[in-house]
Amino acid sequence: xxxxxxxxxxxxxxxxxxxxxxxxxxxxxxxxxxxxxxxxxxxxxxxxxxxxxxxxxxxxxxxxxxxxxxxxxxxxxxxxxxxx
Amino acid sequence: xxxxxxxxxxxxxxxxxxxxxxxxxxxxxxxxxxxxxxxxxxxxxxxxxxxxxxxxxxxxxxxxxxxxxxxxxxxxxxxxxxxxxxxxxxxxxxxxxxxxxxxxxxxxxxxxxxxxxxxxxxxxxxxxxxxxxxxxxxxxxxxxxxxxxxxxxxxxxxxxxxxxxxxxxxxxxxxxxxxxxxxxxxxxxxxxxxxxxxxxxxxxxxxxxxxxxxxxxxxxxxxxxxxxxxx
Amino acid sequence: xxxxxxxxxxxxxxxxxxxxxxxxxxxxxxxxxxxxxxxxxxxxxxxxxxxxxxxxxxxxxxxxxxxxxxxxxxxxxxxxxxxxxxxxxxxxxxxxxxxxxxxxxxxxxxxxxxxxxxxxxxxxxxxxxxxxxxxxxxxxxxxxxxxxxxxxxxxxxxxxxxxxxxxxxxxxxxxxxxxxxxxxxxxxxxxxxxxxxxxxxxxxxxxxxxxxxxxxxxxxxxxxxxxxxxxxxxxxxxxxxxxxxxxxxxxxxxxxxxxxxxxxxxxxxxxxxxxxxxxxxxxxxxxxxxxxxxxxxxxxxxxxxxxxxxxxxxxxxxxxxxxxxxxxxxxxxxxxxxxxxxxxxxxxxxxxxxxxxxxxxxxxxxxxxxxxxxxxxxxxxxxxxxxxxxxxxxx
Numbered sequence: 001x002x003x004x005x006x007x008x009x010x011x012x013x014x015x016x017x018x019x020x021x022x023x024x025x026x027x028x029x030x031x032x033x034x035x036x037x038x039x040x041x042x043x044x045x046x047x048x049x050x051x052x053x054x055x056x057x058x059x060x061x062x063x064x065x066x067x068x069x070x071x072x073x074x075x076x077x078x079x080x081x082x083x084x
Numbered sequence: 085x086x087x088x089x090x091x092x093x094x095x096x097x098x099x100x101x102x103x104x105x106x107x108x109x110x111x112x113x114x115x116x117x118x119x120x121x122x123x124x125x126x127x128x129x130x131x132x133x134x135x136x137x138x139x140x141x142x143x144x145x146x147x148x149x150x151x152x153x154x155x156x157x158x159x160x161x162x163x164x165x166x167x168x169x170x171x172x173x174x175x176x177x178x179x180x181x182x183x184x185x186x187x188x189x190x191x192x193x194x195x196x197x198x199x200x201x202x203x204x205x206x207x208x209x210x211x212x213x214x215x216x217x218x219x220x221x222x223x224x225x226x227x228x229x230x231x232x233x234x235x236x237x238x239x240x241x242x243x244x245x246x247x248x249x250x251x252x253x254x255x256x257x258x259x260x261x262x263x264x265x266x267x268x269x270x271x272x273x274x275x276x277x278x279x280x281x282x283x284x285x286x287x288x289x290x291x292x293x294x295x296x297x298x299x300x301x302x303x304x305x306x307x308x309x310x311x312x313x314x315x
Numbered sequence: 316x317x318x319x320x321x322x323x324x325x326x327x328x329x330x331x332x333x334x335x336x337x338x339x340x341x342x343x344x345x346x347x348x349x350x351x352x353x354x355x356x357x358x359x360x361x362x363x364x365x366x367x368x369x370x371x372x373x374x375x376x377x378x379x380x381x382x383x384x385x386x387x388x389x390x391x392x393x394x395x396x397x398x399x400x401x402x403x404x405x406x407x408x409x410x411x412x413x414x415x416x417x418x419x420x421x422x423x424x425x426x427x428x429x430x431x432x433x434x435x436x437x438x439x440x441x442x443x444x445x446x447x448x449x450x451x452x453x454x455x456x457x458x459x460x461x462x463x464x465x466x467x468x469x470x471x472x473x474x475x476x477x478x479x480x481x482x483x484x485x486x487x488x489x490x491x492x493x494x495x496x497x498x499x500x501x502x503x504x505x506x507x508x509x510x511x512x513x514x515x516x517x518x519x520x521x522x523x524x525x526x527x528x529x530x531x532x533x534x535x536x537x538x539x540x541x542x543x544x545x546x547x548x549x550x551x552x553x554x555x556x557x558x559x560x561x562x563x564x565x566x567x568x569x570x571x572x573x574x575x576x577x578x579x580x581x582x583x584x585x586x587x588x589x590x591x592x593x594x595x596x597x598x599x600x601x602x603x604x605x606x607x608x609x610x611x612x613x614x615x616x617x618x619x620x621x622x623x624x625x626x627x628x629x630x631x632x633x634x635x636x637x638x639x640x641x642x643x644x645x646x647x648x649x650x651x652x653x654x655x656x657x658x659x660x661x662x663x664x665x666x667x668x669x670x671x672x673x674x675x676x677x678x679x680x681x682x683x684x685x686x687x688x689x690x691x692x693x694x695x696x697x698x699x700x701x702x703x704x705x706x707x708x709x710x
Contacts, residue, residue, distance in 0.1 A: 016196075040567070042142075042514075045195040049513055052358065067270035170580070172562070181470060186427070190434040190506060193358070199696070202423060204471040208697025211563035217580060219561045220699050221478060222471035227449040232467065237487065243402065245584075255486035265434050268441070271448050 004076040015050055016043050028072040044069065056084035090292065091284045092246070093264055093307040094156030096149060097277035102157045103130065105291065107311040122259030122276070137239045139209065144185040144200035145235065147209045149254045149303040150176065157280055161214035172209045173218035173246035177233035177253050180273045181224050184257045187265055207250065219244045228255045228273045230300030236284050238295065243312030248284040253277065253300040279304035321484040322546045322553040324407055324494070326648035327390050327399030328538035330635040331367035334376070339634075340652045343684075346661040346680055348633050349535055350521045351550035357509050365521035366503055367535025367636030372675035387443040391424035392455055392538035393500040400496065400540040401460065407494065407548055417492035419466035420453035421479035421499035423472060423639040424507060431505040445591055464492040472695030473602070474561065475499065476539075476643015477703045481559045483543045499644030506638070507534060522605030522637070523664045524630035525614075526674040532604040535636020538643035554651055557688075558591075560584025564698030569600040575616030578700040582620045582692060591688060596626045596704075598659050598683065598692045600650050603630020604637050609694060611623065614672045616692075626674035626690075627681070634666035643693050649690045649704065654707045657683045670683065 009023040012032070016039060026037070032047070033039050048065060051057045055077065059065050068078035098119065100108030111119060115126045127148055129140045132155055143151065161169070169286040181203030190196045201207065204222035211217070221236055230253030237249035257267075258278035279301040286292065296303045330333065330524075331349035337683055342349055355364045369392065377391040384390040401408055408416070426446035431445075432439040446452040453468040465486050469479040470478040476499045483495035511517050511534060518531035546553055562584065564577030586593060601613055610630075617625045638645055653660055661679040668676050689705040 019141055042196050042199055045514055048515070056359075069242050129492045156557075174585050179448075183447075186424075186430060186506070189435065190430060193509045193513060195510075195513040198513055201510065202472050202605075204695070204699060207471075207563065208699065211565040211698065212567070216566045217565055217577065219469065220474075220563050220582075221482075222469065222475075223560070224468045224470045226454065231496045232623070236482075236485075239489075246692065254631070256448075267433075267442050270445065280608055 001073065001076050001080065002037060004080060005072050006071055008079065010073055011054065013045070015046055020035055030071055032069045032075065051079065055079050057082045074075065087286050088238055088283055088295050090281055090295055090307065091289065092159050092282040093304045094153045094280040095277065095304045095308040096152055096156065097305060098275065099305065099309065103158055103178055104293065104307040104311050105158065105219045108308050110173040122254055124258055132156065141198060143209060145256055145258065146178070146201060146203065146254050147180050147206045147238060148187065148280050149256055150206035150252050152210060153278035153280035154250060154251060157282055160224060161216070161283055167193060169215055171247040172216045173220065173237065173238055173240050173249040174210055175221040175233050175251050176206055176228040177223045177225055178202065179225060179228045179255055179302065180257050181231065182302045183271065184261050187261050191264070204296055206254065210250065227299065229253065229302055230279065233300050234303070236299050241283060243267065248282060251281045251300055253279040253282060253304070277301050320546050321487055321543050321556045322549050323556060323651055324401045324542040324549060325403030326643055326651055326696050327396040327540040328537065328648055329369065329373065330638070330645065331369060331535060332635060333370070334373050335394060336540045336648065336652060339649065340390040340656065341348055342634050343631070343652070343660045344658060344680060346663050348521070350565065350633070353659050355508060355597065357512050362506060363519055364517070365519065366533050367537065367638065368503060369536055374498050377555045384442060386429060386440050387426050387446050389404055389422070389452055389454065389500050390446055390503055393420070393498050394459060396538040396540040397460055397496055397498055398455065400542050401674060407544060408548045411494045413461045413463040415455070416462040416463050416492040417468045417481055417483070417495040418457040418462045419479045419483045419486070419495060419497045420449065420455060420456065420468045421475040421497065422449050422452065422468070422645055423470060423475060423501055424504070425449040425452045426502070427506045428502055428504045460496070462496065465650065470640070472697055472699055473639055473642055473693040474693045474699045474701035476645070476647065477559065477693050477701035478561065479543065480556060480647060480703060481588060484556050487543060487545055494545045494585050496540055497543060497644055498540040499641035501639040501641050503534050503536040513520065516606050521664060522632055522660055523666065524603035524605040524632055525600070525676055526605070526611050526665050527667045527669045529605045529607060529610060529669070532606050533632070533636040535632070535638040537635065537641055539641055539644065539648050539649055541644055552710045555706045557602065557704040557706040558588025559583045559701065559703045560588060561699065561701045564700065566698050567581055571690060573612065575612045575619055577698060578613060578616035578692065578694055579619040580698035582616065582690065582702040585690070589704035589706065591704065593621050594624065595688045596684070596690045597686050598653065599626055599628035599686050599692065600646050600660065601628050601630045602693045603632055604663070605632065613694070617673055625675045627659055627675045627677050628663040629660050629677040630672070631660055633662060643701065647691050650691055650705055654686050654689065654705065657686055659683050659686070
């Protein structure tokens, strides 16, 4: 799971223009949204778009997104289970 | 319009960047070359200060220019009481508008880019940053120099719709973005700039200048090219 | 100048309901929805989209009459709406020299379809490409109708229409024009569909404004035109463009402020300009897109301004969708028709009112006992809000 977590951290840093943030700065077990990274609702949609384009996962229900975005670890597990 | 004056002017353009007090500073050499080639990705907040507003890097070219121009005014909006911010209007005039971002969205259809495919988004960004709730107006016009917007702002002041108005004239497209789709020449702007003027009622501030006739970007550039420094 | 100095001389429209104000009014009277289902490829998948598409037959008809602009639907739609409005007011029009006729265009993306094609290297005419630029679209429309007075173009997200009406009125008050055509146009395009889809704000089954189970908006395309003149050019009783107000929420780019205070401020400004108290408003035509956030926020704003006496209100977007830059002009034209017909519009596609929405929400159209003041509101991306008061003079 660790390589996928690191891969997702890199995509988040690049995708959200988080200049000056390194993968080591992101805690794998904290919520992705609503904490120190200062990401907002457009970023959440952006992450949904990245999951679609890079992993072929289509999320249509908000509850699914909420669970998957609970942390980087949760996201990695979600991606591993659903990628096409 | 005798009762209204220009309280501050901020400008970025090929000539440099600055305001009506400091004049225009030269661009750092490498950035100057990029700008001359029509590449704007190097325009960073760090030109003005160390602390990065977190939104800046998410913003598109049009918003970055507007944000930087507003910041160059060196006006402390946050020190204004809420009542004054409620009566602070924001208006913008542009020719290209968000075209640079529109092309990028066509190429990479992401929600974070779509949010910026409107010329009025810069108004939203500035109002969010400084909590301004006055009247708003966004015009697209065939001239790049913002010729209409000062008239509109002066009317707001005259009618009491606003006590101060932040007027923005913004023009730019990345040459590489335009070239990537062979954009017809007449859809590209002539030159580029980010210009901000803060208009308000006549007061006693030594920084105030008379409200000049002319288009926004020209008025702004002239004020910044010939600053009157306080002794 | 007096606040009651600008009057509405005529209207035109082309929407999902068809070509012309008559068909629009029939849809309103029948509380009918003209939203249609089409398959559309977004990204890599084909999706079902329910939106206010303009019928192919109408596009064909307009193309046949104007070969030069055949692949610029933005021009074709705007010209059709302007033509209808011009026809309605031809006597006044003929009495105003061309140099005293102005045009204000309201649009968010102009002929964006041409950009879709340009990017994909598909064939597209030079005229269609030129009209990607809203200012050129405005200039070309003005030239086609021989308006040689001032030309302006407003592009301010979903409040463009109301903002354009305000600009039109200002041009007349400033003495720069005696007659101003205010036209709004926007298209359903790959660009806009994929954009709203990426924001997950569309309802795949069609919007249900103010409904308890609403989940999103439906896009719409089309054009509308309203002619403004000085009041003295019309015989009474005239419908006047009264006070207008705008504001910004200063909250979030794509989500309205949670408490509706920005919209409430715009409404209060409009009422103050119109010099009337809230209790004079007889009907409100809401923005009512059908997204969970917008309709909830609007409900709060209405309560903030009107307390527990919110006038009858409805959303018309279930008829023709969210027409973006056209919305303010189209929905104002709809309000003008409401005054002429003495009929309060309902809220098509509503099944069950969200309890959060004031209970004066009109599900069905209703004959008006009194319809002297209408409030039209719109809200846009970037937290912008606009409100416009329409006033009908007493005979």
